[in-house]
Amino acid sequence: MSLEEKVMAQMKDAMKAKDEALLRGLRAIKAEIIKAKTDPGANGQISADTEMKLLQKLVKSRKDSLVIYEQQNRADLATKESEEIAVIEKFLPQQMSEAELKEAVASIVAQTGAAGPQDMGKVMGVASKQLAGKADGKAIAEAVKNALNNK
Template identity: 60%
Template sequence: MSLELNINAEIKAAMLGRKEAELRALRAIKAAILVAKTAEGASGELTEADESKLLQKLAKQRKDSLEIFRQQNREDLAVKEEEELLVIERYLPKQMSEDELRTALTGIIAAVGASSPADMGKVMGAASKQLAGKADGKAISAMVKDLLK
């Protein structure tokens, strides 16, 4: 079942269950799918990779907003973002643990032949392709910096 059909079914269930937070997040996902499908140059259908990128973008937006709201002591808004983030994360592939990420990056660093922080660009390029959807870009970057010290 495609993500769009799955989201539509979940929206109906959330409406019937009167789950406000879940409904907000699902509607945001549906809106993002519609925008992506109707964007200029779009084929009208989203691939699984496109869907994954879209969900990652939505999750990143929620995380960034959550961080800002917490810094500004706006717990009321932070709670809403956190609720939406939990719903969005249900549709994302499982993220790698820190140990798994370290192992994968160590292999990539060895394959690329990186030895100093100057080689970070090469490592990040390979890591971004290989670990797309499995780990957050910030986490990858931080770990690469740590490993290339």
């Protein structure tokens, strides 16, 4: 079952249950999927990898908005953003813990033979591919930087 089919099935249930928060999150996902399918070169299809990137992008943008709303003391808008984040994250794979991320990055550093901070690009290329969907890009970059600085 594709992401779009899962979202549509849950949208029906959310409408019946009149769950506004769930419905907002699902509609955001659906809109992003439709937008990706209509992009030039997509041919009406998107891969599972692209779906994960869309979901991560949605979560990231909402987290950025959440920080801004909290700084401006807009609890009403911050609550909506956090509800949508929770809905979208249900469709993402389980995120790695900080310890698991450090361990994975250490393994990748050993695989690539990186000697220090000058090899960050080489390590990031491998880490981004291997850890896609399992960890946030910013967290991966931070873990790689720490691992290479400790070499």
